Amino acid sequence: METMKSARKNHFEAVGSDLSEQIKAATNHNHIRAENTELMLNYQKGQINLQQYKVLLCSLYEIYRALEEEMDRNASHPAVAPIYFPQELARLEALERDLEHFLGSDWRKKVIVPAATLRYQQRLRQVGRENPELLVAHAYTRYLGDLSGGVVLGKITQKSLGLSGTEGLSFFSFPGVSSPNRFKQLYRSRMNGIELTEKQRAEVLEEAVLSFELNIQVFDDLQKMLNVTTESGGRSKRPAAAGLPASPIVQLAVGLCVALSAIGAGIYAM
Secondary structure: OHHHHHHHHHHHHHHOOOHHHHHHHHOHHHHHHHHOOHHHHHHHOOOOOHHHHHHHHHHHHHHHHHHHHHHHHOOOOOOOHHHOOHHHHOOHHHHHHHHHHHHOOOHHHHOOOOHHHHHHHHHHHHHHHHOHHHHHHHHHHHHHHHHHHHHHHHHHHHHHHOOOOOOOOHHHOOOOOOOHHHHHHHHHHHHHOOOOOHHHHHHHHHHHHHHHHHHHHHHHHHHHHHHHHHHOOOOOOOOOOOOOOOOHHHHHHHHOOOHHHHHHHHOOOO
């Protein structure tokens, strides 16, 4: 174990002292795993339907609600303040508009999410309460992933769903960011300037890896559900998540809930 830690430390020193570069190095393997899952490849091919996208939005809403409420609550924390850009990056209101467009004015009563999304949400709440500096890892992988892949993924989604306009696609738009590339440079610069102890830095890197793993776990669960659905002729009797009906459509949809977020996270290094 000590040998592995020593090797990992030497690797990060070779990468450089910038936290952003160290996160990319620490998550490289997870990045490759996430973007090469069958789910990721299918989404990028445009193989997603409206029902799946609706439930995906539900999951994104719950994840970003937890992330942004914890970011707001810890806005003055020395590790959070430098990367706190609610006007430019916040996704919650955009997701609310998208959900209302697709689900109606009573959309809050229709939000359903799988257990994997709840685990991610719970982790965000936990670090917000106990170790706010770890929010740096989640915010970086999520928001820079959104900025890197937003335009491309928005177009893929629009074409896949046959949407004539941009209504229902607010999540992909960042009206407060005139130049994504310049903003990402600013964000990385701010983040690299955060003062962390060696222990805290190591924990942030581990948390970045965990953020990918939480998504990959969902992909694994989805693939299992897809296999069960296929083998049973599309009439699986087992629910995909606690509290959800056993409808095959819902079973397929719940697994796709966090697909978009991990696609973005998968290409955050662009």
